[in-house]
Amino acid sequence: MTAAVRSRPSLRFRGRSFHAMVLAPEVPVAAWFTDLDEWIQRSPGFFQGRPVVLDVSNLSLSRSALADLLQEFSARGIRIMGLEGADLSGHDLQMPPVLRGGRRENVIDLFAGEEAQASGKINSQIQEGDAHDVESAGALLIETPVRSGQSIMHLEGDVIVVGSVASGAEIIAGGSIHIYGALRGRAIAGAQGRKARIFCRKFEAELLSIDGYYMTADTVEPHLLGRPVQVWLEGDRLMVSIQD
């Protein structure tokens, strides 16, 4: 058993929610802006650096009217981080993203879509038939070798690879990663928590990570290379042990 020795604090990823103010202009818009200007005069700097979501569901706006409205806000130094209740057809890419319930809508959500969820992949060159759900828990089973340059991302659960993960490939899993072959690339597990583990039959990894704590190949003790291992998190250290 060994532990990684790190000189720098580790890189961490967290989910976090933020509050944003919502402004909902009402008709007549000109009068509403007059009120807003008065408010800004009373408390200058109120909107400075503050994220604002614009709710336009009360107004039915054309594309140019929406652009004009946004222009009015930017003239007052108010930064609009998203639009709520806007019609997507009237939207262009220079405008802030459209939100629904605080989530972006006009971007392709890689994790929410049905298809993406079934195969759980980004930029992966795996065929549809190759990757499928094992069970409702959402483990992703990959029956082909993961080639250099491929990136398999599956944030809903475990990833099981029946084959090897080549150097230059990466697996990103919400849960644990199980590799029934050689692990030569990167394994990033535990995007959803620190209980995740990484298992592989032949350990030659470039990088290991669980819940944001990571370990590079350099820090791995040489006697572990080529062996079947298990990796888990203890405190803020990655532990690697041989499994035989």
Added chain:
Amino acid sequence: MAKVLVVTSGKGGVGKTTSSAALGTALAQMGQRVVVVDFDVGLRNLDLVMGAERRVVFDLINVVQGEAKLAQALIRDKRLDNLSLLPASQTRDKEALTEEGVGRVIAELKEKFDWVVCDSPAGIERGATLAMRYADLAVVVANPEVSSVRDSDRIIGLLDSKTLKAEKGEPLEKHLLLTRYDAMRAERREMLAVEDVLEILSIPLLGIIPESEEVLRASNVGAPVTLNNPGCAPSRAYQDAARRLTGEMVTMSVPRDKKGSLLGKLFGRRAA
């Protein structure tokens, strides 16, 4: 049924053009009708290796863009009747190739030949993806060194996703051709061993071509090695590989170093 074969690799300089010429010629020597297509637009090497550089009038781009008929651009080999070459253009760039144009040319070639061997440019860009686009099977050329093996792994990933066959959900037959293999250096662990390469890439082995001066000599006189000196070790390896491509079972032998031991050296000298 004509077969479209792409000879590809991630890294340059591993022997794609040499292998395309040698495999194409070996197939032709077996009596198959073969055309070798140079997809390395902008660089053009295959005609040199096949000794046809002075006979190029029209090229692949001319045909793709409809400026010349296929029959005008095809160069028939002087030594083998059933071997032809479709050269690449040196004056245009690879942007001139279109997917539909290439598809049309390949379809036309499939009517005339048994084998369409596509010599792909190195890398993962447009030229390489177009060369592999219509392939029925692929020969991935790699040297026994880590950079070449890793790039080959990347190319195998592309073959599994960017080819028409893969997009239709059909498996694309892939073979590994290990070139410039030096038994002595492999034994000294200066090169990856065959088993290591196979383990990393996990695709079937088509052949191992030993490193040899014969290959360089042949390309300098403008003849594919299998024509220039059919009896030498790399030629025999290419011939075996070509027979395996046609479905024949040929036993694989890993080249061993003949002068390995001191005793062997002594005996070798005495025999000479």
